[in-house]
Amino acid sequence: MTPGPETRHDETDMELIKHWKAGDSRAATRLVGRHSQALARFAASAGERDGIDELVQDTFVRAFASIDSFRGESSLRTWLFTIERRLMLDRRRAEKRSRQTVPVQESDQVSEYGALDGLIAEEAQERVRRSLEALSPTQREVFTLRVQQGLSYKEIAEVVGSTEGAARVHYHNAIQTVKEFLKDE
């Protein structure tokens, strides 16, 4: 592809998409770099263990292949989460739920949160992880998207295919469960 104008660090997602459509492959690199780790963390928090990098790759390939269907009404990241979530559901259906998944587990690869590990006692982290395991899959999805990714309730509803009201209810129930779990431990 013919490189286009220099992409700036402060360019929005929509601007980068426009540059990519015009033939600037560096715009695609910027977009993938900007969102790939968030997608990986979302997959991990949703219980995926194996093939997260492949899942993230598939998400981006599908997203770029149908980029014209992204109308910008929600954020690009929300749209990417929606695609990734569908891929995770397809994967689970295909494997007939026989695949081994763990809610949150250390991987052998480098974690983006490596630096943060030193700030929080390992035992406290483990308790938090176990509290998330106590949630239902939907509650865990909503709760982690809200608390770890900072999505709004409207964006969460879009990702999980629910309503904003339901997302708020799931959040309230989830934080109650997590609080009770951490209090009992």
Add this chain to the structure above:
Amino acid sequence: MNECIDTEIREILPDLVHGSLDGETKRRVEAHLAACDSCTEDLRVLRAVKGAAVFAPAINVDSIVRQIPPYRMTVPGVDQRKRTRMVSWLVAAGFALAVVGGGSVVMSNQSRSTATVASAVTPAPSSQAPVGSATPDSMVAMPGYAQVVVTSGSTPTLALASSADLSSLSDDDLVQLMDDMGNFDALPAAEPEPVIAVDTGESL
């Protein structure tokens, strides 16, 4: 500890953790926290959850970018799934019209009346032949489906007609048809006597 009843504050605490509240809202939330143990506890939990390490593999960006196909413009407003659904509907509608509007039936005139009908048939008993049937042995074919109207006579006569669309009916037939349609609602309450045994054979 009783839970805070201020739902709005509780729901936006994650935004405080992410630093995405505007100045005024942030001040309002912080003022609330100063007086609310429940929300203070919520905030502590949220910070712990956000800070908890979610171990995810490092992603190779260049590897992903190499897999991305070049941009191809798609038809705006109609994505492939919608297009496929529209085509499926059109095919189904066309098939239904072909079956309903184009089915033909085999005529038989036997004492033991059996008939093989190529399409769905609704038999009507001789005693309840639609009022307005012009003459015995007449028959009316309802457009859209093969309608059996039993004719009168000493022996049961099965009169079947190939269904035809409206354009093939004469003016007189159309008038007759409209008259007969007007009597359709006046169906007998009792189970009509079976006049013919129709072996429909295959289903649509």
